[in-house]
Amino acid sequence: MNTWSTALIIARKDLSLYRRDRTGLLLGLLLPVVLVAVFGSVMKFAFGGEGGMPRVTLWVADEDGSPESQKFVGALRNVSMISVRPRANQDPATAAALRGKVNDGEAHHALLVGEGFGEALSEAKEPPLVLVRDPGRLMEDRLIGIAMMQAMMSAGDGRSMSWMMGSMMRRNGMSEQGVKRLQASMEAVQSVIGMFAGGSDPELRSETAPAASADNFDMTAMFEGMVPVTKEDVAPPDRPKNLGFQLAQSVSGMCVMMLMFGLMACSSMLLVERDQGTLRRLLVSCAPRHALLLGKFLFCFVVGFLQLIVLFAFGELVFSIGAFRDPLTLLALATTWVAAATSFGILISVWAKSTKQAEGLATLLILVMAALGGCWFPVQMVELPWYGEVITRSTLTFWAMEGFQGMFWHQKPLTDPVMLRAMAVQWGFVVIASFAAVRLWRRRFLGT
């Protein structure tokens, strides 16, 4: 027998064994398909904005109500990288309501278009614009700056450029005389830029990329900070100064996801006991049979809890995320999440008939839940259709993230309704999963 024929015989045997466990096989094949579908959909929604930029929600209150301000808000709605709220068909919001939303952490950016906006625009003066924001979200800040610039250019029919530039220079210390000179030269500058970008010069045209043309040259993106807006920062006083939203989100997300991976072993524990024969012996012992399941739960809970605390301690040590600022809230959130993740693992362990099934299903669900629940990137930032909202909120990880982000980022206390709701959902899952696990345990392992 040569090497190849031997290798083929072995491969055929392994393939034959592999396909015996139909459910395990299905899960193995399904895993990449589901992951591609889930991530593709989320990324489409997340980065489906202009030029592949993420879509950011911007709450707007138009207190001016002039044709100019309405045109400006309308132009904002047309910018693909942001989603303006309230929607056009919804009741308009007031400035006070939006300040409250940002303060409560329900919104991260709110633009208040003040009275006199239309008048100021028509007189080429600085319009009354206030951006109420959560200061740690730099990425969204920049996108909103670009969006406002685009909207302002559109609303002002291009005439806004010179006063915006003047305003920006004035804010940066240029004298009034200098500003006037600059504004006077703006039209000439615009036409020069347009000529270069538009490719009217044959020499330049050959050096530019084929896509560059007068139609798609986006000059506005260069001036994202040009719209004069008063920034009103709303941040919890106890939040560490060095803590950015992305950092808080990453630390929480990785801790939530890694705990689930850490607990994956619990999804095959009962199968291991069964395969080595100890389960039969334990079931014949005079110990209450449900205590075996409870014992597994307790073991996983303790291990998971330690893992989570070590992860947060590391996060605190290296990134100073303020993990132990509110120990009671941290304890409650950690206990809740570990209980939920453990119930998840136990449920899989009583459902699976083989280790392959247990590991396949656990991996599939963990990765999908991590993506949809916001462990990898903030789904709260993503504009999702209604069914997307339903799906993300159906994941355990979403509620775990809601709780941990509530504590780390929004610095919410344990008694805050958002925190209580996040924990209640997770405990609800614990109850339902435990009930289902006991039912399956009785049927599959006890034969009753």
Place this chain on the structure above:
Amino acid sequence: MTESADLLVVEELRYAYGDRVAVKSASLTCRRGEILGLLGPNGAGKTTLLSCIAGLLPSFGGKLTFDGQPFWPADDAPSRSRLGLVPQELALYGDMTGAENLQFFARMQGVESAQVAGAVQRGLELAGLVDRASDRVSAYSGGMKRRLNLAVGDLHSPELLLLDEPTTGVDPQSRNHLFECLHALRDRGRTIIYTSHYMEEVQRLCDRIVVVNEGVVIGIGTTAELAEQAGKPGANLEEAFLAMTGRSLRDEA
């Protein structure tokens, strides 16, 4: 009340895995203080019968009586405490030492804390592993594991010890030790049900033998009684067994 001579009575026991009937009809009596052999070819239903008695397969038909009382170990922990199981597999934790395994299972069997150390010591002595108590089970030989497997089953001094082919893969020395252990246990008053398909083991060890074939009990008694039942008076156990069960090959379930 006088103690009945029969410890366990099995009446018309039936069990099916889905559509496949593993035990069609099994009736037997196990007397107090005896070693009762369950002998049958592969797939005869011995392990299923033992699992039903142990409460691992609760949805069986028929009736079990233990010490004169209806017996339902699946739902009743005190009933299970009267049983000890030595499964066919080496049901031990390889990463734990021999002593730790005994200690853990003693606690699971409800041995009181103050008596656990004593039970562990007795277990180690029974298994002949006193000097290897602190070694991990994964470092034990096959025979040592088998002996420890037996000791674990007897930790809580059950009234009835169920052994499911406990000598699989064991060398002659360890097998001999196991037999001596079982005789010692019987001498201490333990009742034992021992399943095997090895004639010589059953003949040497058991007081009475139950022959099971295709899920049916087809004979019960001593070797001589079985030879009579098979119509071959004076024959040895193997001849009687083959006469009762036929010579065709059996496929394991």
